[in-house]
Amino acid sequence: MRERFTADLKAAMKSGDKLRVGALRLVSAALKDRDIEARGQGKSVTEGDILALLQKMIKSRQESFEIFEKAGRTDLADQERGEIEVISSYLPAQLSEAEVADAVKAAIAETGAASIKDMGKVVAVLKAKYAGRMDFAKASAVAKAALSG
Numbered sequence: 387m388r389e390r391f392t393a394d395l396k397a398a399m400k401s402g403d404k405l406r407v408g409a410l411r412l413v414s415a416a417l418k419d420r421d422i423e424a425r426g427q428g429k430s431v432t433e434g435d436i437l438a439l440l441q442k443m444i445k446s447r448q449e450s451f452e453i454f455e456k457a458g459r460t461d462l463a464d465q466e467r468g469e470i471e472v473i474s475s476y477l478p479a480q481l482s483e484a485e486v487a488d489a490v491k492a493a494i495a496e497t498g499a500a501s502i503k504d505m506g507k508v509v510a511v512l513k514a515k516y517a518g519r520m521d522f523a524k525a526s527a528v529a530k531a532a533l534s535g
Contacts (some may be wrong), residue, residue: 387436409472416443437518444473481520489516490528502533
């Protein structure tokens with residue numbers, strides 16, 4: 387995945403696509419920060435970590451986009467939207483709500499979860515299997531509803 391970022395950055399620089407160059411530089415910088423942090427802990431960054439980082443970046447930009455829209459700053463909102471599109475192109479296809487519900491049911495069955503206390507186990511299984519493919523905040527809400535009732 388790292389090689390893809392580098393190759394796409396070079397291609398964007400050659401074509402003069404400023405938005406794509408900017409977004410890919412932000413991704414590269416965030417990835418380097420994550421590498422440094424992981425190295426300090428004696429770990430290495432996995433594909434799952436990279437996907438989680440990309441999702442976090444998208445979520446941050448969505449929040450900024452909403453703030454800029456409310457403030458009437460369409461120029462900045464457009465830039466955020468463009469960065470979201472560029473970063474999203476590196477994520478695998480997201481699961482639908484029905485697929486998320488099925489995945490949560492399967493994770494509950496796999497872990498033998500019976501109450502809200504087992505929520506962490508369920509979410510851990512989901513994160514291991516579906517990194518980058520689902521919004522875990524929504525999945526947690528689905529799991530919580532399933533475990534509480």
